[in-house]
Amino acid sequence: MTKNTLCRFSLSMSSGLVDQLDGMCKAKGYASRSQAVADMVRSHLVEHRALSMAREIAGNVTLVYDHHKRNIQAMLTRLQHDHGGCIIATMHVHLDHHNCMEVIAVRGKAGEVRHLVDRLIAVKGVKHGKLTVTTTGTEFKS
Numbered sequence: 001m002t003k004n005t006l007c008r009f010s011l012s013m014s015s016g017l018v019d020q021l022d023g024m025c026k027a028k029g030y031a032s033r034s035q036a037v038a039d040m041v042r043s044h045l046v047e048h049r050a051l052s053m054a055r056e057i058a059g060n061v062t063l064v065y066d067h068h069k070r071n072i073q074a075m076l077t078r079l080q081h082d083h084g085g086c087i088i089a090t091m092h093v094h095l096d097h098h099n100c101m102e103v104i105a106v107r108g109k110a111g112e113v114r115h116l117v118d119r120l121i122a123v124k125g126v127k128h129g130k131l132t133v134t135t136t137g138t139e140f141k142s
């Protein structure tokens, strides 16, 4: 469990980089550099931990495809039924006459989630697919 006591440490980087950091903090509305840097650290930790196949992750998969393509919906449905343990919810949006967007909320061991996502994205006719990984929330106190 991550401790929640405040730890002060100093960082050294070029003044040009600090200027850009400050510019970004202002643009995004951060109250302090520390808050922005802590967000960056958590973001990288989430990505790093998701590489470990046994870790529990949460996330969502977005798929865009043409539903007129032969067998595509049957294939996507079959894969989702086969990996039902990883899937929390699915939202289907009809983008236009041809294109559908499916947003699938996933949770499970990183290896199992990636296995499912790789197969969904590889289905013939999927125009774009992307997994966004986040934390299940238990690793960070704040």
Ligand code: NI
Residues within 6 Å of the ligand: 067, 092, 093, 094, 095, 099, 100, 101
């Ligand atoms: Ni649709």
